[in-house]
Amino acid sequence: MTLNIYNTLTRRREPFESVEEGRVRMYVCGPTVYADAHIGHAMSAIVFDMIRRYLEYVGYEVTYVTNFTDVDDKIIVRAQETGQDPFELAQFYTDKYLKHLSDLNIKPADSYPRVTNEISNIIRTIGDLGEAEYAYEMDGSVYFRVENDDDYGKLSRRRQEEAVTGTRVESDERKENVADFALWKGAKEGEPYWDSPWGPGRPGWHIECSVMCLHHLGETIDIHGGGNDLIFPHHENEIAQSESLTGKPFSRYWVHNGMLQLSGEKMSKSVGNLVTIDNFLQQYSADALRMLIFSGHYRKPVAYTDESIAASVRSTARLRGGLRPATGTIAVGEDVNTLREVTEAVRSGFRQVMDDDFNTSAALAHLFELVRAINTARTAGIAGPFFQAAQDTLRELAGILGLSLADPESFEGDALAAKPFIDLLVSVRTELRQDKQWAMADKVRDGLAALSVQLEDSQNGTDWRIEDAT
């Protein structure tokens, strides 16, 4: 079985082959840090985290780089509005975003380059582009000369003329061509700047990613990722810059995730229809968000609604239920063999569908199949190494999707503090039940349920767990 990945560049699924055998270099466009990140940003980070984890699972050594755009127009505007220093503002949101990544169970990148740390490389690269006639200066700014790049538009499948007929692009600059874009922006009064051969200014948006890729990963990387709203102009322009400079393919595979939607349109800061990551995590678990995203395909849009997230919460709980401990002692026999077979089938099935452009939805279906087998086995009294192995497999495969399957109570301090009291109530209720005082026993149970503590009676006694909405 080989991994196939849909490549935006060719609009086809292609067998995955990395430049260097056994190693994958991937770069994922990160956020511009000027405001709280929302769960649309989280979706992108989660999708590429899953891809990274899967690549590692199938044996690749992955070098994962994701950047921060920490100087740009929006940051400057925001800083002016709030009277803050733009660099402090960017630093604040960078730190916050890093915290979010960790809260969302996203594996740390190998490096997190920032534009402001790459200025000298950027200036040198712009200079090289200028020498090669791909760039020209005008009034202290430098532009990329699209006309000299003969395959410009190959990623977005757009021809230059078409960009012009859109007419929403109003360029009041005297660029040679309206499609030309800034590599270096001359600083206006009051804006942060760095000195350059073209005077004080700052990098354009696209050049940073080209330079950071080149600097941190090399001339040709394996996977370049981001949201599909970046295809044009951002990634198109990155290709133009990088390939004009090196003469080599910039990235072998271009991978783009679909947009997270709220009320029927793309969640975005400019529209204002957003749920911040902070907000989300106050109410739900990181697993629930992953479940929502992975229940569909990463390239398709995902609708965020009360109903869809509620369903994700429930299905996450179902998956987690597969990890409940064995209750019996049977370690051999036909039921054990069945469990073994299902475990193996699920393991290979999972891989097969993930190999097909990361079909997480089908992968989850396999996980649910395994959960059912485990639950059936538990009910049949199965325990021992094969029961353990089935649960380990569930944990491992869920882990590839970045699902922690952590019991919510384990990370809720309040629940931990309440534990002795709950245990006490449960033991009192057990005595009431032994005396067949059902009314009182039920009152205790209902009371606890109202406080989100769900009791479960079984032959081995009474279990309880926090039944929260996450």
Next chain:
RNA sequence: GGCGACGUAGCCAAGUGGUAAGGCAGGGGUCUGCAAAACCCUGAUCGCCGGUUCGAAUCCGGCCGUCGCCUCCA
């Protein structure tokens, strides 16, 4: 206007030529003092129209609808 994606049961969603995975919700049942959890059973011919084919949700054409990009954007 240009480029692109999508339209599958109440909801979410997989499935790229051979008679529709999975999850959530609902109904019935087993278990239980009752409940919860778990397990079993239960539902769709795939936006509409036409075409290709022995055979199409899957291919082609048209129409309708939704979304993305074309401007900052994960």
